[in-house]
Amino acid sequence: MSEKTQILAIVGATGTGKSDLSLDVAEALIAQGHGVEIVNADAMQLYVGMDIGTAKLPVSERRGIPHHMFDVLGVTDEAAVADYQAQARAVISEINDRGHLAILVGGSGLYVSSVLFDFEFPGHDDVIRERLEKELEELGPGVLFQRLKELAPEAAERIDQQNSRRVVRALEVLEVTGSTAGLGTLPEEAVYWKPTVIVGLAEEREVLVERLDRRVEKMWHDGLLEEVQGLIPQGIEQGITARRAIGYAQALAELSGEMTEAEAIEETQAITRRYARRQVSWFKRYADLTWLPAGHRDNVSQVISQLSL
Numbered sequence: 001m002s003e004k005t006q007i008l009a010i011v012g013a014t015g016t017g018k019s020d021l022s023l024d025v026a027e028a029l030i031a032q033g034h035g036v037e038i039v040n041a042d043a044m045q046l047y048v049g050m051d052i053g054t055a056k057l058p059v060s061e062r063r064g065i066p067h068h069m070f071d072v073l074g075v076t077d078e079a080a081v082a083d084y085q086a087q088a089r090a091v092i093s094e095i096n097d098r099g100h101l102a103i104l105v106g107g108s109g110l111y112v113s114s115v116l117f118d119f120e121f122p123g124h125d126d127v128i129r130e131r132l133e134k135e136l137e138e139l140g141p142g143v144l145f146q147r148l149k150e151l152a153p154e155a156a157e158r159i160d161q162q163n164s165r166r167v168v169r170a171l172e173v174l175e176v177t178g179s180t181a182g183l184g185t186l187p188e189e190a191v192y193w194k195p196t197v198i199v200g201l202a203e204e205r206e207v208l209v210e211r212l213d214r215r216v217e218k219m220w221h222d223g224l225l226e227e228v229q230g231l232i233p234q235g236i237e238q239g240i241t242a243r244r245a246i247g248y249a250q251a252l253a254e255l256s257g258e259m260t261e262a263e264a265i266e267e268t269q270a271i272t273r274r275y276a277r278r279q280v281s282w283f284k285r286y287a288d289l290t291w292l293p294a295g296h297r298d299n300v301s302q303v304i305s306q307l308s309l
Contacts, residue, residue, distance in 0.1 A: 012201035041106025109282030
């Protein structure tokens with residue numbers, strides 16, 4: 001008999017309906033008498049007040065199901081995946097101790113992997129990090145990415161050069177350890193932390209691109225600019241991670257007069273499309289993942305059929 005499933009991971013690109021599926025599965029399982037709780041694995045949904053731009057599910061729409069790892073950071077806090085790993089695993093262990101299934105939901109591949117697999121992170125050095133952050137401010141991300149490309153081309157291939165935080169992290173690890181081995185990669189042989197089932201939601205590229213473009217436009221219509229303006233007194237402009245989040249960086253640029261609204265929306269759409277492509281590439285490396293068509297009516301039963309409860 002299979003081990004009892006402790007974690008159900010629902011992953012995929014942004015805009016594929018992961019939150020909706022997690023709620024539908026949770027409700028169906030609760031109706032069958034099982035305990036279920038949801039754990040966030042979206043790096044930007046960790047932040048208090050960053051709601052519109054991250055498509056964070058409002059509390060009123062969570063259907064009374066316990067949700068964890070939302071709103072745990074202030075906008076001046078730096079999101080660190082190693083910290084997230086420890087906190088999320090502690091939460092999941094508590095959920096399992098209650099006899100409940102944890103549904104891990106999100107599209108931040110490194111965050112998902114840090115929880116699911118035997119996954120360790122290279123060390124860090126605050127002095128080196130501070131120096132690299134200063135260089136980033138003075139020289140710009142392009143110069144640092146070019147340095148990474150020259151020193152560690154394989155690592156550079158795995159990192160979006162627009163993701164300056166990951167570029168800085170790669171250079172830091174390279175300087176501390178002399179290698180980028182293990183940085184942002186899956187273990188050669190996936191060893192699960194707990195008995196786990198993983199499902200991914202897939203959507204046709206053309207359909208997803210159209211949906212994401214409309215979603216970005218809706219973010220501005222729904223008040224992203226006002227949300228960001230309200231976060232400025234809380235320090236978002238000084239936040240290492242938060243100020244660079246997709247949509248938030250562009251909204252800040254619009255508020256400061258560096259971009260028009262049209263330019264901010266267009267850049268956010270382009271970066272979102274690239275991010276979605278990288279998300280799909282990341283999750284395609286999961287050997288045991290079952291892909292399901294986004295929004296299909298049979299998805300709930302398909303997911304539940306894979307669980308041992």
